[in-house]
Amino acid sequence: MAENLDRIDRKILRLLQSDGRLSNADLAAQVNVSPATCHRRTQRLFDQGYVQGVRAQIDPVKVERSALVIVGVVLDRSTPQSFAEFEEVIRKADFILDCHLVAGDFDYFLKIRARDMADFNKLHGEKLIALPGVR
Template sequence: MAHLDAIDTAILKALQQNGRISNAELAERVGLSPSACSRRLDILEKSGTVTGYHARISPKALDYKMIAIVHISLSGQFAKTLAEFEAAVKLCPNVLVCYLMSGEYDYILRVAAKDLEDYERIHRDWLSALPHVVKINSSFALREIIDRPNVGV
């Protein structure tokens, strides 16, 4: 992942906002010929600077109407304890985000569910089954105020 100049940054910004823009328009927007732009983007992708392109789907369309924020504490902080927990949590497809945190709880999760009944199932079959957990605290999102894909977009 080499150094990024102003044009690279412009390419990344444009694709953050519209990831399905054509290469021709992207080139025009950053002030480059299409071929040069395509080659730069190719480098950005292969170097891992661009990690992927994803469509954002209206959650209602997919029937995931519910977001839960789950705080979890483990029974210890040994590397093995953390590793086992993390390996297990990665298997749950409803967990969108998981961070190891500073502060009162060890992990914070963002979980998507179709409804309360679905969340009850996820909680029972997945979250409660995670290893080394000593405390789970679920809160539910009442309303989404902001959900930006990236900083400053």
């Protein structure tokens, strides 16, 4: 599908990736097309799924979440059902930023932000070890 992208489309993607708040007029000027053409191209990139969304990058210190913790998780069973149950619960857990299925000694890596290590330790003791199938 990427073969359908020309240099203008690729430049639009690069610019949006570095600053998702660019106005259509600024974006059009930077890729040397009219604002109408730029809008059509950008909308097509969204419609075709090249751009999945635009979101704000929050300063973790300002929202009192300065501790970044990566947690390795091992499930007690390696079955499709245990993986599915774990992933279903993880999707609803608001304290987890990212969840990645990995190969090797761990089944998943979780990316979590906490106020500090004491906050993380509380989170670990109350929520992480209660996740389904976690060893």
